[in-house]
Amino acid sequence: MEVEEKIVSEEKKIWGILEKINDPEIPVLTIIDLGIIRSVKIAGLFPHLSGEVCITPTYSGCPAMDMIQHDIEKALADNGYGNVIVKTVLSPAWTTDWMSEQAREKLRAYGIAPPLMQEQVCTPEIFQEDRAVPCPRCNSLHTTLISKFGSTPCKALYRCEECKEPFDYFKCH
Amino acid sequence: MKQALIDYTLHLADNALVLCHQNAAWCGHAPNPELDIALTNISLDLIGQARNFYQYAAELINAANDPSQDPVTEDTLAHLRDAGDFKNCLLVETPNGDWGQTLLRQFLFSNYQYYLYQQLSNSSDPQIAAIAAKAWKETTYHLRWSSEWVIRLGDGTEESHARMENALQELWPYTHELFIPAAYETSCMEDHTGADLATVKSNWLEKTAAILSEATLTIPGNDFAQNGGKNGKHTENMISLLTEMQFMQRAYPGCVW
Numbered sequence: 001m002e003v004e005e006k007i008v009s010e011e012k013k014i015w016g017i018l019e020k021i022n023d024p025e026i027p028v029l030t031i032i033d034l035g036i037i038r039s040v041k042i043a044g045l046f047p048h049l050s051g052e053v054c055i056t057p058t059y060s061g062c063p064a065m066d067m068i069q070h071d072i073e074k075a076l077a078d079n080g081y082g083n084v085i086v087k088t089v090l091s092p093a094w095t096t097d098w099m100s101e102q103a104r105e106k107l108r109a110y111g112i113a114p115p116l117m118q119e120q121v122c123t124p125e126i127f128q129e130d131r132a133v134p135c136p137r138c139n140s141l142h143t144t145l146i147s148k149f150g151s152t153p154c155k156a157l158y159r160c161e162e163c164k165e166p167f168d169y170f171k172c173h
Numbered sequence: 174m175k176q177a178l179i180d181y182t183l184h185l186a187d188n189a190l191v192l193c194h195q196n197a198a199w200c201g202h203a204p205n206p207e208l209d210i211a212l213t214n215i216s217l218d219l220i221g222q223a224r225n226f227y228q229y230a231a232e233l234i235n236a237a238n239d240p241s242q243d244p245v246t247e248d249t250l251a252h253l254r255d256a257g258d259f260k261n262c263l264l265v266e267t268p269n270g271d272w273g274q275t276l277l278r279q280f281l282f283s284n285y286q287y288y289l290y291q292q293l294s295n296s297s298d299p300q301i302a303a304i305a306a307k308a309w310k311e312t313t314y315h316l317r318w319s320s321e322w323v324i325r326l327g328d329g330t331e332e333s334h335a336r337m338e339n340a341l342q343e344l345w346p347y348t349h350e351l352f353i354p355a356a357y358e359t360s361c362m363e364d365h366t367g368a369d370l371a372t373v374k375s376n377w378l379e380k381t382a383a384i385l386s387e388a389t390l391t392i393p394g395n396d397f398a399q400n401g402g403k404n405g406k407h408t409e410n411m412i413s414l415l416t417e418m419q420f421m422q423r424a425y426p427g428c429v430w
Contacts, residue, residue, distance in 0.1 A: 060307055061221025091303035093310060124316040147207035148318050149214040173310055
């Protein structure tokens with residue numbers, strides 16, 4: 001029982017380390033905010049501690065994933081968890097619904113409109129009337145889609161017709 | 174490990190890689206910045222899908238090979254195989270043509286990938302299912318974007334309509350191959366690792382007809398099929414495409430970024 005408790009405490013420490021790693025493209029979000037970390041599992045205790053951190057990519061081709069994996073490996077090694085490996089899992093597929101409310105608020109404050117709920121737009125139907133994306137600066141719903149694709153795979157480009165500012169929308173996925 | 178599953182996984186990877194490479198040639202050349210960003214973003218999703226399939230193929234191949242052999246990797250599979258080893262459909266290797274032709278090719282292929290991945294997300298092979306479920310979500314965006322642009326250009330000006338009609342005449346003979354199963358596809362369909370192409374075809378035809386009709390384009394009556402890519406018999410364009418794509422690793426073996 002005592003060993004199990006110690007393992008849980010080591011896992012908590014690792015979550016604490018991961019909490020300090022930011023997404024390289026959207027530095028206001030941690031990788032935990034984004035929902036990239038799926039699990040942390042430890043087997044054994046020091047000096048025989050080993051285990052794995054499971055991560056899942058946002059988009060299949062997101063170039064930030066290699067960097068995120070490297071950042072995690074480095075942070076783990078720096079904190080004495082060099083035997084904990086990072087494993088990529090694809091299933092279940094990542095969704096913006098895993099993003100915390102806190103993460104949505106951080107995005108908004110950073111000037112990126114957070115994703116609307118998934119069922120709103122993720123279908124191939126053409127010329128659909130999407131629910132209006134509120135401007136992250138002035139909250140106006142009077143906004144226009146400029147481009148379905150943006151500076152990273154996870155974003156689309158919008159313009160606010162009230163405050164006239166262009167902004168990124170973190171698209172639902 | 175079953176050879177058919179290896180070939181099937183390579184086929185899926187090759188389709189994504191070749192189309193990704195072809196689209197990437199438009200980077201900096203598309204008619205406007207939004208379209209440029211869109212097509213390169215689609216390429217990014219495709220390279221991600223290709224990598225996932227190549228990594229899985231490499232795992233299967235290495236498990237089947239003698240351990241004394243050099244292991245294959247996603248990179249050796251992409252950069253060190255010859256045209257005859259590639260199993261992509263001919264459609265993805267067709268020349269880019271004008272912007273309308275590239276766009277129409279994207280629509281025809283995204284529409285195929287959409288229904289294919291939808292089925293594959295229920296594959297009895299868990300890794301194929303996981304890759305497909307993820308890729309399916311990305312393809313949804315590709316299909317929606319390309320459908321809308323096929324309609325805008327088809328039902329646009331006289332000039333854009335004429336160009337889209339020409340593109341459709343050019344590409345249509347390459348669409349039949351998508352649904353003519355290679356032996357490895359039949360084998361994978363039978364053990365439920367692969368998709369049932371007959372179902373994919375009926376879904377694809379229905380959607381294609383709806384979008385092309387909205388775009389005021391006429392589906393060619395010609396049923397002549399260009400075929401062979403899935404079994405390594407490629408068009409001339411595939412050679413120049415690979416020559417460019419594989420140049421660095423061929424000229425400087427093992428070079429790293």
